[in-house]
Amino acid sequence: MEQQFPLILGSILDNDFYKITMQCAVIRLFPDIKGRYRFINRGKHPFPEGFGDELRRHVNAMANLTLSKQEKDFLSVRCPYLNPAYLDFLQGYRYDPAEVTIAQNGTELEVSVEGYWYRTILWEVPLLALISELFYKMEGMNRISNEALALRTRGKMNVFKELGVTVAEFGTRRRHSYEVQKEVLNTMMEYSAGEFVGTSNVHLAMLFDVKIIGTHAHEWFMFHGARYGYKIANAFALKSWVKVFKGDLGIALTDTYTTEVFFTQFSKQFAKLFDGVRHDSGDPLLFAEKTIAHYQRLGINPLHKSIIFSDGLNPEKVATITRACKDRIGISFGIGTNLTNDVGLQPMNIVMKLVEIAAPDMHWTPTVKLSDEPGKQTGNAGMVRLARELLEITAVEI
Missing domain, CATH: 3.20.140.10 (nicotinate phosphoribosyltransferase)
Structure with a gap:
């Protein structure tokens, strides 16, 4: 057996x-x-x-x-x-x-x-x-021990602390294990001086009494494209979201049909209503420049809006993005695999x-x-x- x-x-x-x-x-x-x-x-x-x-x-x-x-x-x-x-x-x-x-x-x-x-x-x-x-x-x-995992996580938290940025844990989908995700969150909470802002995992947010973070995924826009047509997919998807949540959960995902196309439909109304946008593919620095420029064209102060970066991040990438964006637009980071599957094995x-x-x-x-x-x-x-x-x-x- x-x-x-x-x-x-x-x-x-x-x-x-x-x-x-x-x-x-x-x-x-x-x-x-x-x-x-x-x-x-x-x-x-x-x-x-x-x-x-x-x-x-x-x-x-x-x-x-x-x-x-x-x-x-x-x-x-x-x-x-x-x-x-x-x-x-x-x-x-x-x-x-x-x-x-x-x-x-x-x-x-x-x-x-x-x-x-x-x-x-x-x-x-x-x-x-x-x-x-x-x-x-x-x-x-066999993965590394919980002690070694905590040491790695503390090292990352120290980087985020020095950079002065906020970070959320987004690692449920490709976590090594439930135990590892739980250990990582425990360490992030223990060694955070305000850098750790929450998790996308609803169960663990309840367990650790932290903020739940998330809005929508690519499938929301993919559905609208298949159902109503690609030319109106972004705008229709955003309107549908607003119809349900009335301005809450206001971070818009940009890259389902490329960010270039998204910004042609991210009107002043949407740009004012949504708190910011999420980056999930492509060059993050180029994305930031285009996002800042888009807000400026619309007469919106980028410092009043945010970019949530979430594409394959590690502390080094976070540092690079922070140096390019800090004091130009609000930034925060959602890190997944590098937190919940950095255990000495290939993720x-x-x-x-x-x-x-x-x-x-x-x-x-x-x-x-x-x-x-x-x-x-x-x-x-x-x-x-x-x-x-x-x-x-x-x-x-x-």
């Missing part, structure tokens, strides 16, 4: 906050949309024999996760923009393992999710976290994307993410070409 590992997920809130906020918005505006997600093994990691079966066991166990009264009360107090009807829904929500298909052929793993978008939207982050943690466990890879390079949507009046239609760098684009090749043609993008621009 193959070895079975203890169940990893112990809370329905062990997920990134933007999944909760987007689920709330999807229920409100798009309850009849269906979605398909697909696992993408960017790092070409070979999976050990029996991995798919073990992953299936953990996925099946997720059906038992429920929102406790304490968790519901926490969300009600900390997130007043999540309406009571949504919190009641979440209390009754159960993961349905039948929505997840898992297949292993040799060392290759295939994982997909299909169902109503308002339901399937919660699967992505916990599935990636499970795949990452099980991979290291089944391969028998996994895995993602899960919304690849198709359907509606009662629309057949399954592929989604597209162009990004600001070629390696991050996803989608059907024909649809990618169509999106580029319609948006008049001849090359990856920023």
Whole structure:
């Protein structure tokens, strides 16, 4: 009999906050949309024999996760923009393992999710976290000790302290393990003098009593592009977001169809209403220059707005960005893998994307993410070409 590992997920809130906020918005505006997600093994990691079966066991166990009264009360107090009807829904929500298909052929793993978008939207982050943690466990890879992990994390906190910047932990999706993420957060809290501002993980935010951070992800814009057209996707996605959250959760993601295109639709109204923007691909310094220039063109003081940098950050990149941007625009940093999977092993390079949507009046239609760098684009090749043609993008621009 193959070895079975203890169940990893112990809370329905062990997920990134933007999944909760987007689920709330999807229920409100798009309850009849269906979605398909697909696992993408960017790092070409070979999976050990029996991995798919073990992953299936953990996925099946997720059906038992429920929102406790304490968790519901926490969300009600900390997130007043999540309406009571949504919190009641979440209390009754159960993961349905039948929505997840898992297949292993040799060392290759295939994982997909299909169902109503308002339901399937919660699967992505916990599935990636499970795949990452099980991979290291089944391969028998030994990480550094908790003491060494704390020492590394303290060193990073010292850099952030010297730079005078604020940092949030964004590392749930590709964490080495739940234990490592918890240890990292504990150390960040213990050695922070104001630099550590919160986490994207809702469960751990509650556990450590810190701010929950997040707004929306690429799939929000990818859906709008597939449903309503690429030319209006950014503006329509932002309008939909404002319709639900009325100015709360005001950090806009820019690069789904390239930042260059985004700024053509990020009007003065949006620029004033949203608190800032998030950088997730491409050259961060060039992005900062374009963002500052855009605000200035609109007559908005960039120091009254913020950029949240979140693309593959480490202390060295944070230092470089800070030197270029400090005292020119508000800045903050969301760091993921470098915090939660810096344990002496090669971090996994895995993602899960919304690849198709359907509606009662629309057949399954592929989604597209162009990004600001070629390696991050996803989608059907024909649809990618169509999106580029319609948006008049001849090359990856920023």
